Amino acid sequence: MHQRFEKLTVDDLAGTECFPCINEVILTKLMTEISDHIIDVDSITSTVEKRRTCAWYEPFENFYDGILQVANMQSFFKEHSAGFHTAEAKGIWKEYTESYYQMDTYYRLFHLSFQKSLETSNILLDDLFKHVVDKVEGLYTHWFLGELGNNWSDVCADELATYGKVLEVPQQEEFYYSRIKTSDTKVFVIISDAMRYEVAATMADQLQRETQSKVSISSMQSIFPSITKFGMASLLPHKELTVEVRNDILTVLADGQSTASIYRDKVLKAEDSASVALKYNDIIAMKRAERSALVKGMDVVYIYHDTIDEASHTSDTAVFAACDKAISELKNLVRIIVNEFGGTNILITADHGFLYTYSPLKEEDKVDKRGFFDADVVNSDVIKKESIRRCVEYGRRYAIMQKGVQPDYLMPVKFLGGNTEFEGFTPRESIRIKMSGGAMNFVHGGISLQEMVVPVIEYHYLRNDSMEYKRNKQKYDTKPVTVNLLSANRKISNMIFSLNFYQKDAVSANREAATYQVYFTDENGQRQRCRKNFPLPV
Template sequence: MKLKEIQRLLNETFQKPFLYGQKRHLVFWYDDSGEFREDIDDLQLENIRIWKVTPNNLFATKYELEKRDPDSSFLIYSQMPKPKPRENWLYDQLKMGIEFSTDKTTAIMRELGLKDNTLRDEFNYYAKFFNNRQRFAAFQSYGIEHYTPQSITIGVLSVLCKTPLNRTDEIVKQLMRESAAGIDRSWIAIERFANPDAFWKLVAITYGYSEDNPSLNDLFSFLLLTYLESTAPDLKLPEEWQCYLSSRPMNVVVLMNQFMNQVDDRKSFQKLSTTIANAIHIKTFVNKWEMKHFINADCFKDFDERIIGFLVAQLCSGMKQFDDYLTIVTSRRTLHWYPEYEEAYKAIEQAINLFRLDEQMQSFIPEASTYELLIGYANDFYRFDHYYRKFYIAYDQWNKDDYLIALRKQVEDLYCNGYMTELSAKWTLSLKSVKTDHWSIPDTPQQSHFYEEKVQPYVTKNERIFVIISDALRYEAGKELAERLDLEQRGKTELSFMQSMLPSCTSLCMPAMLPHQSIQWNKDSVSIDGRKCVGSHMREMILQRKIKESIVIRAQKLADMRKQEMRRQLQGKKVIYIYHNRVDANGDHAASETEVFQATEQAIEELLSMITKLVNNMSASAIYVTADHGYLYQRDPIKPSGKLPRESERLLEMNRRFLISREKPSTQGVITFSTKGELVNEPPLFVTVPNGSERFMTQGGGANYVHGGAMPQEIVVPVVLFRSDRHTVSEKVNVRLMSSTRKVTNMMTFLEFYQSERIERKRLPRCLNVYFIDDHGLRITNETLLLADRDAEKPIDRVYRVKFVFKDRYYDKRHTYYLILEDHDEKEKDYHERIPFTIDIPNFKRSD
């Protein structure tokens, strides 16, 4: 150390404030190597006396300090080693003074404000670490309050691992991250600037891992298997794994839980978990263990794969414990690997719903009138179509392996050969039993009356009305849209249905919803009141003939508009027709018809977004959402029935689902309706559809996605009315802690939480991260994901029991700790709730 630096440090030392009762500073400098004996007289210390101690002036020094000059500040310099207290003539003065040293360890301890000389050996142990200003600054930045050999070790290792907090958990997590990434930067730094033995000692104290030949891979296996044993205590682990089970599992559980659940660490954990699973051949044991013993275990993906395989096997073998299966799926939702297997679980859930519905309604599709079957479809049967669609949405997104292939075959068989066959037969029978050959079903709202019955009342009252017509948005999708609006939007939603025109195709059904006196079918178009109705421009002309303040606009154009442009375009308009085409645009092409279910899903999202935009930008208060027609779709290839009439030359139009002709065909296996009363064509035309869901044999195009026929999926058209109401707000359900006590007395504690309201209209699920923190904000337990999403009417069925595992550390019962209920979807916002607790756990073990 240079003389200038020594002089600076000495001046800083003498400038320190006096302690209580002091009126001067006595600074002792033991330079037993005599390194600065020639420089001592060159020091420039203002108002400071420099006194040199020798073996022969000890008494004189004492006399000088106490009698002759009791007021001056002294630098007392000695070239002798510092004597032991009993041999030190100046011990009383040294106790009242300050010891100065130029060796690195003393300088470090002085800069940290440490006077406890018993820690010198600890700092000497890490001399190589502290021989770097940047590392020392990083160490100092942790602001360690109480220095102990262990806290110094944790601080040193934290700097070397570059962790944000000086905590043992953070050190181990960083080493796991690097191991997963195939790098060892931190471990090399520990070997170079600290000592691996110190790390292993710390790990032994904190987690109970103590081996003669420790290694990081061995440690990670130890942590993961201890976590497994703690979260699935009923599993019979192999004897050779017993050495991997900690005597201090609490700290391990908290560490691994945090590592698994931190978003940035998910991939690192999964790589380590997979590596360890392969090393210990976990799959072999998972296949042997009883599933009930690991139903809540989530440290290995093999558990999810076994559970998925079990559920598929049960469903495919005809087992019907549907409630139990759904409980299993629900229990997995909050566990670590669920996002990686989410699509598989969702596909299984929809298959369960489909099979359970089939069980509930077995032989329930009656031989009834068309009206009764229509009502039955709108109330119940549509759910078959809904679950089938939802199954394939999840199935197509999964597409990772063959887990679900057998289940897909079962779903396809039930839907196509069960439900569709049954519905087709009963529906065809009801249509053929009608005495008239007119299409409209008595007492059923008709699509051709839509404007008159739904739109005209708003025009009469001089109120603005928005009408969104979504091509091929079938009834089950409209039902989902209505439910989503009811849950998510400020307002009220009503759902009804109407019977579409026949054939149920765009060219006829779209014009039917415009104001009109007559509809006429022509070979190349449809005419409204004698005017062609093809495309948006012609539709707008027809609409404006009825009401001048009206407009027709395409949904995509509306979506691209900014707020001011939208207001300018729609200003003063009373009737706004918006045409949306997502489903039919995909389904009508053979190359993309397999994507029609996903297109339906996308259509619902686009419609929700459009409604939100209309409400926010245009203050829309009433919005209708309807469709021109629905559709039929099944995944497996369809063999055409080949029922094309021989008199094909007399056909005016031919489609897989309908024929239009001037004469009534004599072909068997079809149903023919007259257009009399629906169209003004003279003589009336005939529309012929195949029985049930069969297709006519035609050239080109896809056969799986079709419409135009008379099946309920094609002709039951949803009518959704959304009325905006800013006073009606959708809110998440409330979750409250039920337990009255606010004291924790056990390292493993269970608390019960109550979901105050059931999930229903305007009441949304709430997902919470639940955990405990100390008064410094540090987490002291595992974190649990609490998904409050139950719609049970009985309060007792909306109670959740959550397990908390506390770190094995010191808890002061005089301090306040907090239970945190944090909204999972709003992590950056305020806590949902913060509940104070006291912790009084006897017989604790202290780690860091």
Template sequence: MVSSIYKKDFNIDQAYRQLQHTFMSESGVEEYRVLFDQLTFWYENRYLMELSRYTDDLIETELKANWPLQDIMQQKNFYRTIIRPLIEGSRERVFVVISDAMRFEIGNELTQHFSQRLNAEVKLIPMQATLPTYTQIGMASLLPGKITGISSDGTVFVDGFSTKGLNNRNKILQLNEPDSVALKLDEFIPLGKEEGLALIKGKRVVYLYHDNIDAIGDSSKTEGNTYEAVAQTLERLKTAVKKLTGTYEAGRIYLTSDHGFLYQTSLVEQYQKTESINGDVFDRNRRFAIGNNLNTPEGTVKISLQYLGLEQEAVIAKGLNRFTAGGGLRFVHGGAMPQECIIPLIEYRQVKGKARKAEEDRVNVRIASIQKVITSYMFIVPFFQEEKVSTHLYPRTLRAAFYRNNERISNEITITFDSEGEVSGRQTDVVFHLLEDRYRTGDVCVLKLEDVSGRTTEIYAEEEYELKLYSI
């Protein structure tokens, strides 16, 4: 089940986030309030609860003594296994964009967007974040070197050096690779070309830090805007990659995060609240505490930090619980739920010269209907993705609608065919609604498919359907 979280189950989190954001930001959706409330209840009280029970069992039986999962990239090994070999084996400049609290499903949405660029090779790698899943230890894990300690004020040290703040992270980077620099993304990207080049001239490794989701979600006053912050972050990161590849001719970019997050729109119930941790606490938030001699109230579990070589211990909240002390309760992280601890590592490579993704590099799609006859104003059209998405075949996005005499007579649907599964899981059923009108029996309409995967829109396919509607 662990692998299913980053292979398919993240789609549930993504769809739920998009639903919530649409409902909060769009007008004319109030008529769907009952369905919206039902979906919200199912996600927060059924799906997350079941997932939390599985996670708690896994922590209790396997992971509280030794956190790393097998067969998944570890955040603490990021620089050693990804960045250092590139620096030692080539002369290219590498950009690393670290966006605070960008969880895996957000990384997947970014990957799908970048994959549509004709001159890009994009790969999404799941990565297990360091536990507890909070900013200071996550940011430290992404630096070169090894975490060597945590002081009583919560400062995390790498190779004996403080990781708190941009200046200290710059020092650690430059100790390992002199031609490195750490900058704030929102300060660097708006710069003109000459100003920007002056900051990265001669640099082999450029770390760009971005904090929008966590900054908004971690405040009780603004946590209700979490999903709006995600939407803003997606646009800013798209803009950043466009600027890096265009203005600065970036050939390789990595986008990742320090941790993910849990968010619920409904009020946190009393049963989800856990009493605060006592002991010699070095740092804490609503899902964890770290220090020495920590107690473990009901609804918590103690985690060994020996996997980091640390003597301290951590206590995390089980399930969906929150500690009552400090800050908002709806946006949380620090625990071991997959939404908190499975984070994205996006590898973006810019391909120079001839565009890599020609038409034949995308999966093929066909209409799977046997009978091309429409007998109802609301009907389903099945689409079949003929190949699975792979390193050589990329997703295809189609825009579909029915036309008669070149006038659209149905709703318009945009579908991305991006399944990596086997044949049985590659059919997508799409619901169309014909505009109410009197159609002559025997009239012909056309299902037009437009390919919107790349920079231009092209006709992908057209299929004729016969209309046999006898009443409105």
């Protein structure tokens, strides 16, 4: 049967659901074409949509979802095949936050499907899917990150070297005084470690569709380097951030006060005594009365969440699955704030984003640490503390050096406004600095858009008695999409028949996907339940 079906085209098979092996034939054909650099976006998209409502779809769901994301990536490539040639940094920033970020989403969703497929092996499809991975890596890593990263590195270099920031872009350091201090209502701030912009955009869309709320997303530039201790410090109230070396570790201070996790509550209270800093893992494990008592009487509540960055310490490949988990956890946290704490004004942001590529890095994707240390230890595997002279701290994507040092192949970035004895440097594009150990694929600290574009979701819950809700009730009420039977003849007189339905509304901000169960009635109007569900395409 498999051999016979192979003689037919994908279009001939797309609507046929008699046998499971038809899925293998369809997927084999489509994956082979993708591997041969033939990606028919319309054919893949229409085929996947047809197969979703067919029997035997579930065992092949991950493969179909994966090639659908390949089609999305190819569509993006066609739209931008000439490359990226924007002349101003603020222009690229705007384009990234409005459309370019979607390529990061397609890549993440593809690899989620690919990782799931590894848990349900199919002897006919596994190797083909791995060939598809090679095509995806070419599109994303070599074309998208390479082309966009090169354009971005060129146009932002002067501003970063001179000012340490991109002009005319909101800055992370301004967050507290521009977003919190100016609020006239109680503010809940959720900070999710390493939640990059595209993940936040997905969550904002889900919150808008699933809750009675007004949701918007904007962006701000992460402080350099885009790592946790600097990002978390910049989100706290402060007049000036400084650094000092304590026990050979670079420590970030807000107006002279340490910003390590155990001191953040103190820093918040120094600005506003009715403030509190909490951890997600702590409050989620508490009873309702216990956690409600913690926020009672507080005007500013910071809640720290760490699912994505924590997953990266276990395995690079666990990061994208952690993104999905983080979205689920944060949506639940929003519900807790609204239902238990009575919060209506919630800000969701991050300390930094991240870069992730699946394929192993080549030597040309790395730069040497030449110039970081004294000449006598440059080639040494073990660097003694007393030998360090030039480099204060470095990671895969950044280096903090003593003033006067210019390491090879790195871009200068003005460090903390130039008010320290140190200078900052970063690799161009998505290049990594050579270091011993693993964790080369998931990185942050540099100046790529994926690392530096920090999301800010503004979530306002709309009570039924609020004026905004009353004026725009139809806009904010979330309802499932509806279907109607299009067929004029409602009487079935033989065993061969077809029924045509149409979906009245598209899935949108206040219209969510739904699955309807179809039923038949006999001549007396008695309902005869169908054996099959008909899911609507999203």
